Amino acid sequence: MGEKLLAPGECYDHLLAYLQRFHAIDRSTLDQLIPFLEIRRFDKKKTLVGQGEIDQYLNIVIRGLVRKYIPQSKKGEVTLQLATEGHFVQSEISFHHRVPSDVVIETLEPTTLVSIQYHQLKQAYDTIPSMEQLGEAVIMQMFIKKDARYFEQLNKTTRERFLEYIQNHPHMLQRVPQKILASYLNIKPETFSRLKHLLLQRR
Numbered sequence: 443m444g445e446k447l448l449a450p451g452e453c454y455d456h457l458l459a460y461l462q463r464f465h466a467i468d469r470s471t472l473d474q475l476i477p478f479l480e481i482r483r484f485d486k487k488k489t490l491v492g493q494g495e496i497d498q499y500l501n502i503v504i505r506g507l508v509r510k511y512i513p514q515s516k517k518g519e520v521t522l523q524l525a526t527e528g529h530f531v532q533s534e535i536s537f538h539h540r541v542p543s544d545v546v547i548e549t550l551e552p553t554t555l556v557s558i559q560y561h562q563l564k565q566a567y568d569t570i571p572s573m574e575q576l577g578e579a580v581i582m583q584m585f586i587k588k589d590a591r592y593f594e595q596l597n598k599t600t601r602e603r604f605l606e607y608i609q610n611h612p613h614m615l616q617r618v619p620q621k622i623l624a625s626y627l628n629i630k631p632e633t634f635s636r637l638k639h640l641l642l643q644r645r
Contacts, residue, residue, distance in 0.1 A: 448505060448554055453481050456504050457556050460528040465579040467572065474570045478562040482555045491547040496540055497533035499557040506553025507617055510545050511625070521626040524550075524618060530584060550618060600629050604637045 448456070454476060461467050482501075484490065491497045493513060501508070508531045510523040522545065525531035536543035537560060558566065567573050594603065607627055608615065614623060615638070624634035 445505070445552075447483070450481055453504050453554060453556055454479075456527070457502060460502060461576065461580075463528070464583055465572075465576045467576055471570065471572055471576075475566060475573070478558055478566045480557045480559070482557050484549045484553045484555070486549055486552055488553075489546065489548045491533050491536070491543050491545070493544065493546050494542045495536075497536040497543050497547075498559050499555075500532050500537060500560075500563060501530065501555040501557045503527050503529050503531060504554045504556055506549060506555075507551040508547060508553055508555075509550050509622060510547045511622075512545055519622075519625060521622055524614070524622075524626055526614075526617075530580065550622070595628055600633060601637060603627050604629060604634065605641070608641065 454472065457479075458467065458469065458472050461472070480499075481504075482499075484506075490499075490501070490508070503525050505527060508523075508525040508529075509521060510525070510531060510533070512520045512522065514520055523529075523531060531547060533543035533545050533547060535541060536545075540560070567577065594606075598606070604627060618626075620634060620638070621631050624631045627634070629637070
């Protein structure tokens, strides 16, 4: 039997806690924002954005797991993001520039999102005084995380990347198929399997 669905109030309580990691937002500000938001629920393996579609939503994961990837015929799929609870996920270029998406976004687990459509986000910026500061804080953190991940992939060995990720996110070995996790860490599947086997032997 699956987990009980979160009620709207619970979803927004989680949202407030997640947003407070980026900016000092209070409950009254969230209450102003709620009319612009949507709670969206999806089963496992549902496509949120297909390649060539324009992404209409900025999302934050309240419960579940979402994958963003580039389909590539020669190299296989390249996983760009694994978004768990509290993470933002979108096709950034598509959403902000209103152009077809180069990436696919899909759920890997039954997932609950709090989402805002592009035109609603614009209205929220015009209506809520502190929204601009919140938006800037979120965007800054997203860029910092992207840069940190990029430099980590450049500066660390395959083994170091694997061990650090598993130490920091041990639950992901159970939540994410091995092939997808290998793709996200830019590790060949056979190398990932060998490193995982060595790790399990040590435990």
